[in-house]
Amino acid sequence: MLKSADEALKDQVDAIKEEWRLLWLDRIDDKVRAEGIANQCFSLLSVERGTVIVATRAYKPLDLREILRSRNVQDVDRVLGLHPSVGGWTKFARTVLNKQARARRMDRAVQCRKCVKGMQLKKCGRGWLHRS
Numbered sequence: 544m545l546k547s548a549d550e551a552l553k554d555q556v557d558a559i560k561e562e563w564r565l566l567w568l569d570r571i572d573d574k575v576r577a578e579g580i581a582n583q584c585f586s587l588l589s590v591e592r593g594t595v596i597v598a599t600r601a602y603k604p605l606d607l608r609e610i611l612r613s614r615n616v617q618d619v620d621r622v623l624g625l626h627p628s629v630g631g632w633t634k635f636a637r638t639v640l641n642k643q644a645r646a647r648r649m650d651r652a653v654q655c656r657k658c659v660k661g662m663q664l665k666k667c668g669r670g671w672l673h674r675s
Contacts, residue, residue: 556622559614562587563607570596589613 546554562585569582579597581590588610595602611619625631 552616555614556611556616559587559607559611563610566590566596566605587614 566581566585566588571580571582572578573580577599578595581592581594581596584590584592588605590596590605596605608619608623611622616622
């Protein structure tokens with residue numbers, strides 16, 4: 544049976560994603576040179592064995608979006624999702640939810656029951672018991 548274009552595209556993207564995952568899982572970490580090196584050849588990613596994939600100095604980082612575009616995959620953002628700086632749930636959480644004032648239930652509800660004003664604190668008040 545012949546596959547439709549969408550199914551063939553999905554299979555190609557899945558194969559590229561699997562090679563991408565294997566590239567990062569099976570890399571060799573050279574701690575002397577502070578580099579990550581490809582362990583084997585990945586033909587779909589155009590990465591040969593011994594290619595530096597991550598380093599602390601001058602190198603061109605691999606980008607899955609560029610690889611998919613070079614393989615003529617349309618709608619890369621639909622396949623991978625939006626980048627967090629562009630938008631999506633991650634940006635929403637970072638910009639909106641982190642800025643909201645949160646109710647501090649523990650601060651206002653729990654009062655020091657055993658502490659009496661004027662008593663000397665144990666360990667100068669540094670213990671966990673006297674932190675309320």
